[in-house]
Amino acid sequence: MSSASLKTWLRTTSFRLAAYYAALFALSAGLLLALVWFYGIGTAEREIERVVDSRLEALLAVHEREGLAGLRWAIARESLRPASPFLYALVDEDGRLLAGNLPRSHPLREGWEEFELEDDEDGLAPGEPRLHLPVRGRGVRLDDDLLLWVGHDVETLHELRERLGAAVALGLLLTVAAALGGGLLMARQVSRHVEAMERAAAAIMEGDLARRLPERGTGDEFDRLARRLNAMLDRIQRLMESLRQVSSDVAHDLRTPLTRLRQRLEHARLRARSADDWAAAVEGAIADADELLATFDALLRIAEVESGRRRAAFAPVDLSALAAELAETYQPVAEDAGHPFEADIEPGVEVRGDRALLAQLMANLIENALRHTPPGT
Template structure:
């Protein structure tokens, strides 16, 4: 019995010792893991700080390294990188817009100044004065249209017009646009046809939707030669609402199609025609406000502008 008790006590002591060593090893491993995790966490935080500081110093292309572990820190880094990408894109757009505004303002302001300076010269006849004043008024009107266009785009992009959203009979909107521009197209020797399915409704700002489709149709009329065929279409099915403005003109090169929605961007072929390069920018702003997807495609020949519009049903 004494020997059995001794064996039992020895076994208990061995188990306790083994448990103690296991706890000690686990504690050491936990501390080591904690130190490793904290160092990795601090290293990641340091990488975020370094990248943020670099971007604030003007190195906009710097990004936080992604380790590929897909953990929370990697996800945070990826989200911050997307934010940096967005900010870089916005700053580049702002820089381009500022440059374009300065360029577009310089020419009419120079002509306005030159005309006024010439008009005050001695010996100018009444007819010459009237011509100079008329030219100055024309340039002032152009500047006003430019500023009004920019303000309208900014207003739409701010989202403030969303408060005016209500049910709109889109079929009637396109009928009105078609009626307004049919005579304009025919006067220029161009064919104009409509195919508009009735009773299609959307939720939106009616005035802005009219402006969007009017700009697209006017763009097709303005930048195509005589005998061009232009069409305005609207249809709906289970997949949604589809609107199209098509023409058989020269079209837009594939590499230029995304650029034409930028403010002041004009194709080389259109630089000799009137306009300020804001019409399609307003179209893009209105489409974005209404959740409309715009796609520019080749119409073989010409340009096909397709708009996929969120549906709410029919009346």
């Protein structure tokens, strides 16, 4: 795709809709992943706080029953449990550690806090790695200006945060990529269908009236629009064909009276010698002109009938009587031309229509028969 085509495509409505769809899809997925993140991490944090509160309540109960000595003994006992994730500290008002298993004294305070506990460098052997232990705990002030603090190792929680964060970021990235790819694919498919309709419309505008807009058979809004437009194009094509037929009919109907008028005037110019000859020629020309006007009136009436404006003026017409009148009029003309003329008319035939148009129709049939058949038939 060229640069100009790409810029044009990026400005299309289908691309904008696809971009909106991709953005909405990515936003929805992002909110869902964020909900998973906060729910998962929040659940783990609440569980840690629950078990820490449980240990604190147990130690406070020991302090209430057995006093400070019992509390220090209970803290020492709990601190000696192997592989325990809990950390304990009992500090005085100066921050000195009276009991507990914190690797070093850390400034503690009441309430919840989270910090990273590090080893004292002076107590490490050469080459021994330092400890970086994230802990989360809660401190409670006792009546004798002591602070009881219980914490929990949250290194696993931090790892969960990192892994879940990476998974959420990767999931969001893949979701955005999939949404953008799907949106672009959908936009391209819609754009191709619109381009096919544009090409068909351009061909129709250039004169290919038999061309129609493509239909995919899916029944979607594009197919419904194409079906409506194709029906309109069918109607236009029929009207154009009708116009061509009307033009042909006009030429056919006017040829005979115009030829007769010209011959009459030519005959008068060459052979008229007296005023009576000129008067007869003028009368004949007037009759031919009246016939032309009648033909034009008939064509106008036909157009009005086809448009529906004249149908309201339709009235009952005695077709048998009309045919008899025309037969009586054309019988001498036919006999003069050497054509035997007989009329077998069924009586009492009536129709609803325009009497003048029906008369013109039957007159055209009779004249065509006289004109295009050999004498004696």
